[in-house]
Amino acid sequence: MGTEPVAPTQTPRRNGGDLVVETLTALGARTVFGIPGQHALGLFDALSRSDLAFVSSRVENNAAFAADGYARATGEVGVLFLSTGPGALTALAGLQEAYATGVPMIVIASQIPLEGLGARRKGMLHQLDDQKASAANVTKSQRTVHHASGIPSAIQDAFSDALTVPHGPVWVEIPQDVLLNEVFVPPVHDALAEVLEQPARAELVDEAVQWLTDARRPVIVAGGGVRRAGAEAELLAVAEALRAPVVCSPGGKGAFPWDHALSLQSWVEDRHVTDVLEDADVLLVVGSALGEVTSNYYTLAPRGRLIQIDAEPRVLESNGPALGLRADARLALAQLAGRLPAREPDGRAEQTVRRTLDAVRERLDAQDLALEQGFMAGIRDAVPDDAQTFWDMTIAAYWAWSCWDARSGAFHSAQGAGGLGFGFPAGIGGALGTGRRALAVSGDGSAMYSIAELATAVQHAAPVTWLIVDDGGYGILREYMQDAFGKATATELARPDFVALAGAFGVPAERVAPEQVGDALRRAWQAEGPNVVVVETTLRMFAPTHLAEDGD
Structure with a gap:
């Protein structure tokens, strides 16, 4: 009896999508976020032949937030796959947050076939006049790849761009046929993302050293650029050499030890802290644009000299005259630390810090905020010191900007662009990236932006606890309108039973x-996979001044 012939083993046909995933893998990527789409099918076919993990979100904007949260939590470049047209456009608000906050990401967006680019004659599905132009406001750079052999270099260059300060998301779009067509380019085995260092110019360092050496009351503002640069040790060295108080912006939270004798913590929205910044004869601002929140809503008016260090040249001197040093925060602070003479401690700076923080505490205690202070303390006491936390634009987050002690974990919020819906999908990305439980905090309004991602959390068994503070509407907008107009309009919301809805997804x-929020979070932290804690309450913001001081 004869035997059946054995079919020859066939090598899988490689396409342009394989070059994408091979290059990403060679550059060290581990995880990709996104949603499949018609023009992106070549990417997803190639994923099946790669070791990259794929996290399937339910809305492209949330996929962008998840890749952002992954990048913040792991220190890696977040990777996002997008389909053409509606898929790409839906992600833009999430990319705006990454761009505003300086989060390194690489976006691989598909495109219509080459023959339709720049033309309406084909009337192709998902076609845009210029898709790349749509991304120009929310990404550092944009590229279109027209042939498969250009894919590895384009992605390698984009990686370098994302990781070169100022960090940010970059956009690479590849037409459908370039992704699908068979390629003869050899498999990509190694790739190198070359990051350009940016130290401060020597003459500017000389001048800054002179100003700081002569200063009698130096003060430091530490922004998110310090954290992104990993410049915590250099900041500590400069602060201790100068005996200078340090206040962290919300984005810079954790850049300086919270309980250090020179730490003004993060009370940037309290006028007592603003007064200290204004009284400095030299104010050193590192990695912060002195934007809306950090400048206490543009009330900050320094009376002394201002030194501003930032990798983004567009923010230098944008809110007042300054000695501007375009540089990576770590390199610039190291340059200063190596030159500044150490001062003998005389206790004056420490006394200023104690007096200021005592005044902040007295002001809070005079405002009948026991509910809010107890609520935030309950969360802080329950969440482990090293936990990654992700905060949406909600009143609890506004409190956290000032009062949250990041400890050995990391604090992430959406205050860069201020869009709703960041907290939960970013928390999913952070939890999957680290493999450890993360906390996401949302209001009921912002929770509805990302409620579909409960399915994502279940599908990928993400260890994320979602705290939803339900006050029946857009709480901070309600408060703003009541303060400005005496009434709130269009802020009240019908919302679901969040506990029952989570249960429908199979989420405890x-x-x-x-x-009881602390006890609930402690229980949640001992569980597996995603879970939800709902608190129905209305929180109020603290006032940064006493009423008697308004208008002074």
Whole structure:
């Protein structure tokens, strides 16, 4: 009896998508976020032949937030795959947050076939006049790849761009046929993203050293650029050499030890802290644009000299005259630390810090904010010191900007661009990236932006705890309108039973009173996979001044 012939083993046909995933893998990528789409099918076919993990979101904007959260939590470049037209456009608000905050990401967006680029004659599905132009406001750079052999170099260059300060998302789009067509380019085995260092110019360092050496009351503002540069040790060295108080912006939270004798913590929205910044004879601002929140809503008016160090040249001197040093925060601070003479401690700076923080505490205690202070303390006491936390644009986050002690974990919020819906998908990305439980905090309004991602969390068993503070509407907008007009309009919202809705996704959830939030979070932290804690309460923001001081 004869035997059946054995079919020859066939090598899988490689396409342009394989060059994408091979290059990303060679550059060290581990995880990709996104949603499949018609023009991007070549990418997803290639994923099946790669070791890259894929996290399938339900909305492209949330996929962008998830890749952002992954990048913040791991220190890696976040990777996002997008389809053409509606898929690409839906992700733009999420990319705006990454761009505003300086988060390194690489976006691989598909495109219509080459023959339709720049033309309407084909009337192709998802076609845009200029898709790349749509991304120009929310990404550092944009590239279109027209042939498969250009894919590895384009992605390698984009990686370098994302990681060169100022960090940010970069956009690479590849037409459908370039992704699908068979390629003869050899497999990509190694790739190198070359990051350009940016030290400060020598003459500017000389001048800054002179100003700081002569200063009698130096003060430091540490922004998110310090954290992104990994410049915590250099900042500490400069602060201790100068005996200078340090206040961290919300984005810079964790850049300086919270309980250090020179730490003004993060009370940038309290006028007492603003007064200290204004009284400095030299104010050293590192990695911060002195934007809306850090400048206490543009009320900050320094009376002394201002030194500003930032990798983004467009922010230098943007809010007042300054000695501007375009540089990576770590390199510039190291240059200063090596030159500044150490001062003998005389206790004056430490006394200023103690007096200021005592005044902040007295002001809070005079405002009948026991509910809010107890609620935030309950969260802080329950969440482990090393936990990654992700905060949406909600009143609890506004409190956290000032009062949250990041400890050995990391604090991430959406205050860069200020869009709703960041917290939960970013928390999913952070939790999957680190493999450790993360906390996401949202209001009921912002929770509805990302409720579909409960399915994503279940599908990928993401260890994320979602705290939803339900006040029945857009709480901070309600407060703003009531203060400005005496009434709020269009801020009240119908919303679901979040506990029942989470249960429909198979996610454990419970509803607790504000004073029970700590116990609920401790229970959640011991569980597996995603879970939800709902607190129905209305929080109020603290006032940065006493009423008697308004208008002074």
